[in-house]
Amino acid sequence: MLRKILAVDDSALIHQMYKLFLSRYKNCKLISAMNGLEALDKLGQEEGIDLILLDINMPVMNGLEFLQRVQKEPAYQAIPVIIISTEGKEEDTIRGLKMGAKGYVKKPFQASELHGLIEKITAGAAS
Amino acid sequence: MPDPSVSAELLAIYLEDARGQLEGLDHALLSLERDGFDPAVVATVLGPLHTLKGNSGMMGFSSIKEYVHRLEDVFARVSDGGLGLDTEVFDRLFAGASALRDALEQACRGGVEVRDLAPEMASLDALLLSSGRAVAPPALADDGEPAEQAAALESPEAQRAVETRYVAARSSTVRVDFSQLDHLLNLVGELIIFRTKLDEVGRDLAERLGGRDAGRDLVSAVQQVAGVSAQLQETVMDIRMLPIRHVFERFPRLVRDLARQQGKQVELIMEGEGTRVDKAIIDEIGEPLLHLIRNSLDHGIETPAVRVARGKTPTGTILLSAVQESNHVLITIMDDGAGIDAQIVRRKATARGLLKGDESLNERELVQLIFAQGFSTAEKVGELSGRGVGLDVVLKSIERLNGLVEVETVPGVGSKFIIELPLTLAIISALLVEAAGRTFAVPLGPVMESLKLRPEDIRSINGRDTLRLRDRIVPLIRLAEFFGLPEASLPGKEYVVILGRGDKRVGLVVDRLRGQQEVVIKPVDTAIAGAAAAVALAGATIMGDGRVVLILDVAAFFEGRRHALVVPRSDAPAPPVA
Numbered sequence: 001m002l003r004k005i006l007a008v009d010d011s012a013l014i015h016q017m018y019k020l021f022l023s024r025y026k027n028c029k030l031i032s033a034m035n036g037l038e039a040l041d042k043l044g045q046e047e048g049i050d051l052i053l054l055d056i057n058m059p060v061m062n063g064l065e066f067l068q069r070v071q072k073e074p075a076y077q078a079i080p081v082i083i084i085s086t087e088g089k090e091e092d093t094i095r096g097l098k099m100g101a102k103g104y105v106k107k108p109f110q111a112s113e114l115h116g117l118i119e120k121i122t123a124g125a126a127s
Numbered sequence: 128m129p130d131p132s133v134s135a136e137l138l139a140i141y142l143e144d145a146r147g148q149l150e151g152l153d154h155a156l157l158s159l160e161r162d163g164f165d166p167a168v169v170a171t172v173l174g175p176l177h178t179l180k181g182n183s184g185m186m187g188f189s190s191i192k193e194y195v196h197r198l199e200d201v202f203a204r205v206s207d208g209g210l211g212l213d214t215e216v217f218d219r220l221f222a223g224a225s226a227l228r229d230a231l232e233q234a235c236r237g238g239v240e241v242r243d244l245a246p247e248m249a250s251l252d253a254l255l256l257s258s259g260r261a262v263a264p265p266a267l268a269d270d271g272e273p274a275e276q277a278a279a280l281e282s283p284e285a286q287r288a289v290e291t292r293y294v295a296a297r298s299s300t301v302r303v304d305f306s307q308l309d310h311l312l313n314l315v316g317e318l319i320i321f322r323t324k325l326d327e328v329g330r331d332l333a334e335r336l337g338g339r340d341a342g343r344d345l346v347s348a349v350q351q352v353a354g355v356s357a358q359l360q361e362t363v364m365d366i367r368m369l370p371i372r373h374v375f376e377r378f379p380r381l382v383r384d385l386a387r388q389q390g391k392q393v394e395l396i397m398e399g400e401g402t403r404v405d406k407a408i409i410d411e412i413g414e415p416l417l418h419l420i421r422n423s424l425d426h427g428i429e430t431p432a433v434r435v436a437r438g439k440t441p442t443g444t445i446l447l448s449a450v451q452e453s454n455h456v457l458i459t460i461m462d463d464g465a466g467i468d469a470q471i472v473r474r475k476a477t478a479r480g481l482l483k484g485d486e487s488l489n490e491r492e493l494v495q496l497i498f499a500q501g502f503s504t505a506e507k508v509g510e511l512s513g514r515g516v517g518l519d520v521v522l523k524s525i526e527r528l529n530g531l532v533e534v535e536t537v538p539g540v541g542s543k544f545i546i547e548l549p550l551t552l553a554i555i556s557a558l559l560v561e562a563a564g565r566t567f568a569v570p571l572g573p574v575m576e577s578l579k580l581r582p583e584d585i586r587s588i589n590g591r592d593t594l595r596l597r598d599r600i601v602p603l604i605r606l607a608e609f610f611g612l613p614e615a616s617l618p619g620k621e622y623v624v625i626l627g628r629g630d631k632r633v634g635l636v637v638d639r640l641r642g643q644q645e646v647v648i649k650p651v652d653t654a655i656a657g658a659a660a661a662v663a664l665a666g667a668t669i670m671g672d673g674r675v676v677l678i679l680d681v682a683a684f685f686e687g688r689r690h691a692l693v694v695p696r697s698d699a700p701a702p703p704v705a
Contacts, residue, residue, distance in 0.1 A: 020137075057177045088196055
């Protein structure tokens with residue numbers, strides 16, 4: 001069951017896109033954070049986040065730093081992370097995948113692509 | 128692609144972000160050009176550019192996305208020392224930033240890309256090629272090594288740095304739609320109106336109750352409400368304020384481009400960028416300021432050769448400063464250029480029929496004529512400056528904001544334009560006057576003085592009543608007559624409010640002065656706004672007793688706009704004068 005998705009991105013536009021793409025998707029609740037630190041904060045405040053959509057290139061704390069911290073916390077380790085990458089920073093995506101991210105989508109992405117990947121990853125996490 | 132019904136909203140968000148990102152790019156380029164290469168400055172552009180690239184991709188703007196990608200490559204090359212920053216590189220980057228801004232604005236207007244950035248892209252590719260490295264980005268099959276970075280993050284210093292940032296980064300801000308703030312301020316305005324009413328009723332009741340406790344309690348409760356609502360008003364106004372930096376930011380780039388284009392050397396100094404002004408004013412003040420700065424650059428600052436010949440430094444200076452003084456903001460645009468020659472102004476004004484041969488004006492008055500409609504000192508219309516618009520447009524925009532603009536100049540030394548603006552447009556100080564039994568509010572800004580009108584001071588010149596005020600002749604306008612209201616006043620019992628605009632004066636004849644008051648401006652319905660402007664009305668306000676009072680548009684009295692309508696009926700009959 002997918003209940004809460006934490007979306008981490010420094011772009012207001014991408015958050016708006018998530019709202020459009022995910023608002024009617026399986027009735028899940030969308031939680032937004034503008035950078036890694038805010039995202040850590042949200043993880044502490046919100047119970048039961050079961051998926052993280054993560055941008056890499058962000059001010060204050062980037063996605064890789066965030067990912068590293070999440071992977072070290074027993075309480076958060078199990079939450080699947082999807083990297084939302086932008087062309088030109090492929091090496092960061094690879095690094096993120098090595099650090100434990102479950103998959104990635106490249107901007108620009110379509111709603112169907114995102115849904116497909118979420119489906120696949122959450123199904124894998126449940127089994 | 129996003130659903131078309133929501134794409135307007137997405138476009139707006141995209142555009143707002145993109146403007147900020149481009150502002151940052153301009154800022155970094157200017158700083159690099161001025162202070163030389165600094166890796167920290169280059170680093171500040173990379174993040175925003177990357178976000179802009181991702182966003183542009185999401186919007187389907189592939190040409191913009193590709194171009195931003197190229198820009199990232201160029202900055203990466205600059206960063207690793209592969210590409211030196213010389214004039215040629217700066218020119219290409221500045222031109223590219225302009226083209227990008229242009230492409231972006233156009234794309235957001237219709238939701239599809241219009242401008243092809245291929246030529247600009249080729250220009251950057253040439254830079255990359257000359258820097259001697261391949262353009263192709265690495266593929267995703269690459270084998271990265273995360274361990275090193277992970278180790279670096281574990282050091283105690285890194286840990287502490289992250290923790291400090293964590294504490295500092297707890298966001299204490301929220302984004303709010305401006306219309307909600309507008310609505311909030313409107314509600315506060317109404318609260319203040321009713322507070323005044325409550326105050327009156329409270330005093331009245333307390334008087335009737337005599338010295339009884341209930342009366343005293345009521346008065347003190349009303350005072351508390353008054354105190355809190357005043358604080359509430361202040362807080363809401365404060366929320367609407369933004370630093371004027373938002374406007375100033377774009378000028379360094381403009382000055383640089385204009386100066387290069389005209390072969391001039393100009394340094395722009397900005398002061399008081401942190402001065403806070405109502406957002407409604409921020410939104411409107413950009414154009415007039417832009418115009419005045421262009422004016423200083425086009426007509427003020429001389430070419431280096433001329434400057435040197437005049438014993439000045441080859442580089443001219445434009446000072447742009449903002450400072451708050453009580454409830455006003457003063458914006459000054461000062462240059463050390465050629466100044467304005469009053470005699471040239473006289474010749475041009477006469478040639479354009481703005482000045483009759485027999486009118487005698489002193490030098491200061493002559494110089495103010497540059498703001499007159501139809502006056503333009505430009506011999507030829509410059510590519511950026513002119514657009515065929517004169518400074519009269521600047522004057523009009525500033526008056527629309529209830530502001531004033533003045534010019535001081537010393538030929539050969541320089542000019543100084545001073546703009547005085549209210550801190551907010553929502554609440555103004557007004558002088559309440561009465562004519563033909565109705566109350567009107569006159570914005571206090573242009574009110575120079577008010578005095579009793581003695582019949583013996585009135586002179587009729589060419590069939591028009593004028594007043595001799597010290598050494599000048601001031602034309603009189605009777606407010607009741609202006610609005611076609613029956614005149615009820617008795618000669619000898621009238622007052623005159625002297626209004627000023629630049630060096631011009633007009634006397635407004637009224638029956639009574641009712642004192643000064645802060646009034647909340649309720650904008651006139653747009654459907655009748657045109658008609659309202661034609662009859663010299665800027666808006667309306669509601670008084671404590673619920674009466675609607677019309678606010679006069681003072682500019683109209685100077686332009687000789689005449690009324691075509693009787694005054695609207697919204698003004699309920701005034702209570703009998705006590």
